[in-house]
Amino acid sequence: MGVGLPGAIDPQSGLIKNCNCLVLNGHDLRSDLMQRLGQPVWIANDADCFTLSEAVDGAGAGATTVFGVIIGTGCGGGIAVNQQLLSGPNAIAGEWGHNPLPGYTPQRDGPAQACYCGKQNCIESFISGSGFARRYGEQAQAEAIVEAAQNGDPQALAHWRHFIDAFARSLASVINILDPQTIVLGGGLSNVGQNLPRSAPRHRALSVLR
Template identity: 50%
Template sequence: MMREPFRIGVDLGGTKTEAIAMGPMGETLARRRAPTPAHDYAAVLATIGGLVLELEREIGGRGSVGVGTPGVISPRTGLVKNSNTTGLNGKPLDKDLEALLGRPVRLENDANCFALSEAVDGAGAGARSVFGVILGTGVGGGIVVDGKVLQGVNKVAGEWGHTPLPWMTPGEFPGRLCYCGHHGCVETFLAGPALAFDYGQRSGAEASGEEIAARAAAGEAAARHALEIYRDRLSRALAGIVNLLDPDVIVLGGGVSNIDFIYEGLRDLVEKQAFSDAIDTRILRNVHGDSGGVRGAAWLWGGPDREGAVPIDPRSPRICGSD
């Protein structure tokens, strides 16, 4: 029987759902994964519930539960909005999970969970303000200040992927149409598919981000040029974050963040674009990799339990972030 308190985090992805049980200091006790039945809401609930119960049976005990999900709960309707797993939109996901599991559930946007994970015990540990960046199939962001997720009154804080790319060149303007209905969103320039599209336009070939990076390392000019353009656009987008939020640390995550090339000289490029004579912002690769989201979901019930800390209580009021 597990005697110490433990946290369960669930990362609800478009293709897979992962759950992790963490001990008081963030140590992994158990982990489970299952395919996400993205088009069947009832099956999504059953999948999450099943993973939680499997972890609890293995460990022996009852943990707190935090869930990272695409989209957010609308403060106005209490229903999921802005999820690219469209079967969740319009559903009371948090309330349904609470009813299923028989306890409070803390639910947060997956990018916010990533940012929280990196702020608690990742690349941004010890920093007062952290901006977490997701560069993957889409582009997302999360803001953590003093160990707490900054949600915003509309719960859209950090959604820099749906702001315009700063200082577009004539060749970039007005930008491609984004699924949100606007042209020129950061996501249309910096998501993984955008990098692949840009490379294809220049080379006439198809390749993933990983393949583009390998071709650039092998000396292919078109691949290197595509990455140089990508890095320039990324620097402009991050300079906009510096100008608006001025965080201590920016942590990059998502598949594109694994490309070494984009870090070469990136901070200098951001410094040239930002409205400052110099910047002290650290721009770092993430520490926890694909586990960032699921760990952040677990940390929604508070940070590491150090000496004198109050143990987590699954019945306590809803907050978002590390205690």
């Protein structure tokens, strides 16, 4: 059985780390599942699984370098080069969600956001589905905010535009480092807002070297 989950699996100990489902951190979930199920179990980061799948026979098929993004409850990422996963010696390659939001200012992005990882203003706090909803307030779900924006609600539309701007700024920093041939988006928040504007000011959001 194969399991994809948020967070990384420590290559030495097999323990889960950096998972936004905090109860899993520090646990050897693979051993627990094998003991309960009585069969072999393989565990990997969900964004890594997504990226490798897309690089082999999905939207990134044929691309030399693929950066896969999952924006859902959290904000994960994975890297595939020549259809091979690049995970790094600590299994954290592609974990862009816990880098600081590029160009953060309180005037542009609102109050500082504390992240469960212990840092402030992580990308995940701004562009994950949960972060998108939390920053809007009013106990609203991401889908409801997007629907309000589609119906012309000015507050919701402004919030959506900021999301696109923050998302593009974050991707620009990855592009400048990795220079991927293809970026593939996945996760719940990547499937909403089909009828909403998706472009952001080039001078602010697409500061990519050419």
